[in-house]
Amino acid sequence: MIRENQCYLNMNTIALITDFGLKDNFAGVIKGVCLKINPEASLIDISHGVLPQNILEASFLLLKSFSFFPGGTVFLVVVDPGVGSQRRALAVKTRNFYFVGPDNGVLWQSAAKDGIKKIISLTNKKYFLKEPSSTFHGRDIFAPCASYLSKGMDINKLGNSLNKIKSLCLPMASLENNRLSGEILYIDKFGNLVTNITKSQFLKFTKRRRFRLHIKSRVVNKIYSFYNQALSNNLFLCEGSFGFLEISLREKSAAALLRAKLKDKIIVKV
Amino acid sequence: MIRENQCYLNMNTIALITDFGLKDNFAGVIKGVCLKINPEASLIDISHGVLPQNILEASFLLLKSFSFFPGGTVFLVVVDPGVGSQRRALAVKTRNFYFVGPDNGVLWQSAAKDGIKKIISLTNKKYFLKEPSSTFHGRDIFAPCASYLSKGMDINKLGNSLNKIKSLCLPMASLENNRLSGEILYIDKFGNLVTNITKSQFLKFTKRRRFRLHIKSRVVNKIYSFYNQALSNNLFLCEGSFGFLEISLREKSAAALLRAKLKDKIIVKV
Amino acid sequence: MIRENQCYLNMNTIALITDFGLKDNFAGVIKGVCLKINPEASLIDISHGVLPQNILEASFLLLKSFSFFPGGTVFLVVVDPGVGSQRRALAVKTRNFYFVGPDNGVLWQSAAKDGIKKIISLTNKKYFLKEPSSTFHGRDIFAPCASYLSKGMDINKLGNSLNKIKSLCLPMASLENNRLSGEILYIDKFGNLVTNITKSQFLKFTKRRRFRLHIKSRVVNKIYSFYNQALSNNLFLCEGSFGFLEISLREKSAAALLRAKLKDKIIVKV
Numbered sequence: 039m040i041r042e043n044q045c046y047l048n049m050n051t052i053a054l055i056t057d058f059g060l061k062d063n064f065a066g067v068i069k070g071v072c073l074k075i076n077p078e079a080s081l082i083d084i085s086h087g088v089l090p091q092n093i094l095e096a097s098f099l100l101l102k103s104f105s106f107f108p109g110g111t112v113f114l115v116v117v118d119p120g121v122g123s124q125r126r127a128l129a130v131k132t133r134n135f136y137f138v139g140p141d142n143g144v145l146w147q148s149a150a151k152d153g154i155k156k157i158i159s160l161t162n163k164k165y166f167l168k169e170p171s172s173t174f175h176g177r178d179i180f181a182p183c184a185s186y187l188s189k190g191m192d193i194n195k196l197g198n199s200l201n202k203i204k205s206l207c208l209p210m211a212s213l214e215n216n217r218l219s220g221e222i223l224y225i226d227k228f229g230n231l232v233t234n235i236t237k238s239q240f241l242k243f244t245k246r247r248r249f250r251l252h253i254k255s256r257v258v259n260k261i262y263s264f265y266n267q268a269l270s271n272n273l274f275l276c277e278g279s280f281g282f283l284e285i286s287l288r289e290k291s292a293a294a295l296l297r298a299k300l301k302d303k304i305i306v307k308v
Numbered sequence: 309m310i311r312e313n314q315c316y317l318n319m320n321t322i323a324l325i326t327d328f329g330l331k332d333n334f335a336g337v338i339k340g341v342c343l344k345i346n347p348e349a350s351l352i353d354i355s356h357g358v359l360p361q362n363i364l365e366a367s368f369l370l371l372k373s374f375s376f377f378p379g380g381t382v383f384l385v386v387v388d389p390g391v392g393s394q395r396r397a398l399a400v401k402t403r404n405f406y407f408v409g410p411d412n413g414v415l416w417q418s419a420a421k422d423g424i425k426k427i428i429s430l431t432n433k434k435y436f437l438k439e440p441s442s443t444f445h446g447r448d449i450f451a452p453c454a455s456y457l458s459k460g461m462d463i464n465k466l467g468n469s470l471n472k473i474k475s476l477c478l479p480m481a482s483l484e485n486n487r488l489s490g491e492i493l494y495i496d497k498f499g500n501l502v503t504n505i506t507k508s509q510f511l512k513f514t515k516r517r518r519f520r521l522h523i524k525s526r527v528v529n530k531i532y533s534f535y536n537q538a539l540s541n542n543l544f545l546c547e548g549s550f551g552f553l554e555i556s557l558r559e560k561s562a563a564a565l566l567r568a569k570l571k572d573k574i575i576v577k578v
Numbered sequence: 579m580i581r582e583n584q585c586y587l588n589m590n591t592i593a594l595i596t597d598f599g600l601k602d603n604f605a606g607v608i609k610g611v612c613l614k615i616n617p618e619a620s621l622i623d624i625s626h627g628v629l630p631q632n633i634l635e636a637s638f639l640l641l642k643s644f645s646f647f648p649g650g651t652v653f654l655v656v657v658d659p660g661v662g663s664q665r666r667a668l669a670v671k672t673r674n675f676y677f678v679g680p681d682n683g684v685l686w687q688s689a690a691k692d693g694i695k696k697i698i699s700l701t702n703k704k705y706f707l708k709e710p711s712s713t714f715h716g717r718d719i720f721a722p723c724a725s726y727l728s729k730g731m732d733i734n735k736l737g738n739s740l741n742k743i744k745s746l747c748l749p750m751a752s753l754e755n756n757r758l759s760g761e762i763l764y765i766d767k768f769g770n771l772v773t774n775i776t777k778s779q780f781l782k783f784t785k786r787r788r789f790r791l792h793i794k795s796r797v798v799n800k801i802y803s804f805y806n807q808a809l810s811n812n813l814f815l816c817e818g819s820f821g822f823l824e825i826s827l828r829e830k831s832a833a834a835l836l837r838a839k840l841k842d843k844i845i846v847k848v
Contacts, residue, residue, distance in 0.1 A: 051613055053606065059497035060330065060600065063373045064549075066323065066354035070377035073321055073350060077378060081352070082609045082621070087601035090498060091559055103603045106717070107610035108617060119559060122534020172534040174549030177376070227599035228630060264662020264712040279604075279714030289631055289659060329767035330600065331627035333643045334819075336593065339622045340647035343591055347648060351622070360768060361829055389829060392804020442804040444819030447646070 051080045051111040052188050053103070055096050056176065057088040058116070064174070068114070068181040071167065075185035082107075091119040093144045095300070097206055098224050100148045102280050104135060113148070114184040115139035116176035127160035127179050128203060131193050138184040140175070143206025150205075161197035211235045218243045218306040222253075222298055223282065229291025230276075230284045231298050235306070237277040244308050251275065251285070252305045254296050258285055265289075321350045321381040322458050323373070325366050326446065327358040328386070334444070338384070338451040341437065345455035352377075361389040363414045365570070367476055368494050370418045372550050374405060383418070384454040385409035386446035397430035397449050398473055401463050408454040410445070413476025420475075431467035481505045488513045488576040492523075492568055493552065499561025500546075500554045501568050505576070507547040514578050521545065521555070522575045524566050528555055535559075591620045591651040592728050593643070595636050596716065597628040598656070604714070608654070608721040611707065615725035622647075631659040633684045635840070637746055638764050640688045642820050644675060653688070654724040655679035656716035667700035667719050668743060671733050678724040680715070683746025690745075701737035751775045758783045758846040762793075762838055763822065769831025770816075770824040771838050775846070777817040784848050791815065791825070792845045794836050798825055805829075 052072055058064040069081045084103050088096045096117040104113055118125075118140045126141035132152035137145040138160075160166075160183050170178035183196050211220035211234050218239065224232040231253075240249075240261075251258040260268070261275040261283075268274045268288040273295070278284035285292050285304075292298070322342055328334040339351045354373050358366045366387040374383055388395075388410045396411035402422035407415040408430075430436075430453050440448035453466050481490035481504050488509065494502040501523075510519075510531075521528040530538070531545040531553075538544045538558040543565070548554035555562050555574075562568070592612055598604040609621045624643050628636045636657040644653060658665075658680045666681035672692035677685040681699075700706075700723050710718035723736050751760035751774050758779065764772040771793075780789075780801075791798040800808070801815040801823075808814045808828040813835070818824035825832050825844075832838070 051610075051617070053610065055603075060353075061355060061357035062496045063325075063354045063369045064496075066352055067373050067376045069352045070321075070323065070354075070373065070381070073352070074376065074378040077321070077350070080613060080617070080621075081350075082606055082613070083600075084603045084606035084610075085601060087599075099603045103607050103610065106607045106614065108614040111610070120536055123536040171547070171549045173546060177549065226602045226604075266660050266663040276713060277711070279711045279717065329627075330623075331625060332766045333595075333624045333639045334766075336622055336624035337643050337646045340591075340593065340624075340643065340651070343620060343622070344646065344648040347591070347620070351620075390806050393806040441817070441819045443816060447819065 050076065050078045050188050051082060051108055052114055052184055053082045053084050053107055053111055054086070054114050054116075055084045055088065055100055056086045056116040057090050057092065057096070058086045058176075060086055064176065068116075068177055071177055071181040072185040072188070075182055076189045079185060079188050088117050091117060093117055093119070093142055093206060094208070095224065097144050097147055098208060100144070101151065101208070104148050104152065107135070109134045110136075112136040112138060112184045112188045114180055115144050116180055117144055118142070118175065121175050122172035127175060129158045129160055129183055129187060129193055129196050130154060130203065131156040136184070136187045136193070138180050138187065141204050143204045146203060146205045147207060149203070156193055157200040157203055158193050159197045159200050162195060165196055209234055211239060213243060216307070220304050222300055222302045222304070224280070225293045225298065225300065229293035230278060230286045231292050231296070232278060232280050233283050233285065233304055235283045235304075236281060237283055240283055240306065243306065247308045250307050252307070253285065254298060254302060256296060320346065320348045320458050321352060321378055322384055322454055323352045323354050323377055323381055324356070324384050324386075325354045325358060325370055326356045326386040327360050327362065327366070328356045328446075330356055334446065337447050338386075341447055341451040342455040342458070345452055346459045349455060349458050358387050361387060363387055363389070363412055363476060364478070365494065367414050367417055368478060370414070371421065371478070374418050374422065377405070379404045380406075382406040382408060382454045382458045384450055385414050386450055387414055388412070388445065391445050392442035396470075397445060399428045399430055399453055399457060399463055399466050400424060400473065401426040406454070406457045406463070408450050408457065411474050413474045416473060416475045417477060419473070426463055427470040427473055428463050429467045429470050432465060435466055479504055481509060483513060486577070490574050492570055492572045492574070494550070495563045495568065495570065499563035500548060500556045501562050501566070502548060502550050503553050503555065503574055505553045505574075506551060507553055510553055510576065513576065517578045520577050522577070523555065524568060524572060526566060590616065590618045590728050591622060591648055592654055592724055593622045593624050593647055593651055594626070594654050594656075595624045595628060595640055596626045596656040597630050597632065597636070598626045598716075600626055604716065607717055608656075611717055611721040612725040612728070615722055616729045619725060619728050628657050631657060633657055633659070633682055633746060634748070635764065637684050637687055638748060640684070641691065641748070644688050644692065647675070649674045650676075652676040652678060652724045652728045654720055655684050656720055657684055658682070658715065661715050662712035666740075667715060668740075669698045669700060669723055669727060669733055669736050670694060670743065671696040676724070676727045676733070678720050678727065681744050683744045686743055686745045687747060689743070696733055697740040697743055698733050699737045699740050702735060705736055749774055751779060753783060756847070760844050760846075762840055762842045762844070764820070765833045765838065765840065769833035770818060770826045771832050771836070772818060772820050773823050773825065773844055775823045775844075776821060777823055780823055780846065783846065787848045790847050792847070793825065794838060794842060796836060
């Protein structure tokens, strides 16, 4: 639990995840709205490069980021294909953080992991911008509500309490018929292919025997602790910073070599 | 009018619009210069993705952003094809804000909308970096002057007062021969085509009759309140967050489908 | 030397140079780690667009940026192809700044230019994140150490003192057989080709005589003070904001016209 005294000191970080990109003024305007309400807020971009309307990718980035931030951080997540429709707008208080965004599943896995304390449906128009648009709730509803939370305002003022939010889980690797089956969860900008297999799952399955990982008619059979151990032009596995095994190519893009994309299947055999 | 007391509290946001992109160190160095003068400044990127030297696009983004920022914000706009030539460097005080940038029209529409109180030609070299370059006034002249303003320094110290600045207006839609004619003002990263027709202009013209909007030999004849109402693969109109009608395609890029670009003409008939 | 009193006031800027790009959450997570340790830190992006693992490019951007920042700024540079291997992790105190990053040469030229006071090998695990990964020392080692420095913590606490760091120098132009020979050091986003020839070197060599600069079978023979003096579609030289001569094309990309790349050779004759 956040102690109240501590809150006021640390609560002024607002961290953003959107699919807005950086060419337009969308992210900047959201920050302006936040600063107008809380001039002390520290506004941090986690990513504005989520694939357009890809809720799963945003959910993954949030899950792999939130615990590194100061207690009391407000995560403002705007990946919102249903903007303007009846989908709910949410603020969630968890053990250590606040999460603000649409009720489309994007907040679920992170909020649940940290421990949900309170779910509020953002219905109190007093805390919206005047005359909210139908297409940019990030600016008109989510940003002002997030900023009031960053000032330490009681979350209950933002609307009605709810019992549950829409859930969305990242796909999990599975073990069946002596095969460990998974998929590509994320591709980073270096072209590393982030799988959904953890190193401990992998070691429990392979028991340090020789293995063959199949992806797109290629086989990977080496695992290293860090990139520099690998030979050039050979695909290898490495435990990446997301906590999952990644398929990598030293100083090159594994994604480009394999023409891999999100959700591509992988199978490990021993 | 900004009250002086309030100024000192809120005046430390500096918001940036440039065509520098994010690969180079230009925007970062400008922020370093600002922080060296005012360590309390909150530096916010509106966009560094303006098309190279496109004054009109920068003017549009500024106009559609400034009112969302806290009173006293200094807008630092560096889209400056005439850098080094005789074009003037400006600081403009308006009812609620400050605008700093070249005198090429980019500041005009926003400053005029907020209400111009004072125009200063930046001539006092005391507030420039030492030995300013001929190619990067953003760093050497505009950034330090903006940062002194963000600290609350009197704008009159920066140079001589002027009576007017170069004007530049966004093109307006026009009604003639029973046609409403406009053009594409802006294309956002989702591929929505922002027209220069407001919803009220449109409704006044169509009086809710059936309409046909012509663009590049295609016809759009639907208007919705938000994206999710539309069918896939059908172009439609929607009032976007910039306050203009936009031509959109649900979860896809209208710009890509139409191969549209800035200034493409549109005609609405009933 | 930084005076101690002054330090505490100015020392809270952390400026970042990485090759992480902006799609992933890497830079954002680093900022979260920094703010968790020092909530007062001002986090400034110099560039996250360094070419993957290009130590020389990062070194150039750092060298051309650091002096514009407030005294006491901590420069956090993560271009780190050897992450996880035996390469050392460093914090360097110079006359006015701190530099934190891998010991692969990237910090050398800037630190040496400012005057190195102290070199520390980051070995004190107390200041790392718990259980550091093998692939993301930026998050797990460099960011927390940089943030402790930004709070004013004594650099000696971070590890053992070293006598020297790996050096890496930008290539210098040379004069031989009546030719001034150089190369392309950097290409900015406008397509200006930054050479390693300074204007004073150039003037000392040409003595204001007619000159011919050869690059990729093209000849450039004009030099201007600023871009607007040039004719369209004619390559010209101009002293750029990096302090070197640049090969430019007015309102277009010289790099695209010449299909130029880093390290392309140039020769000046009179």
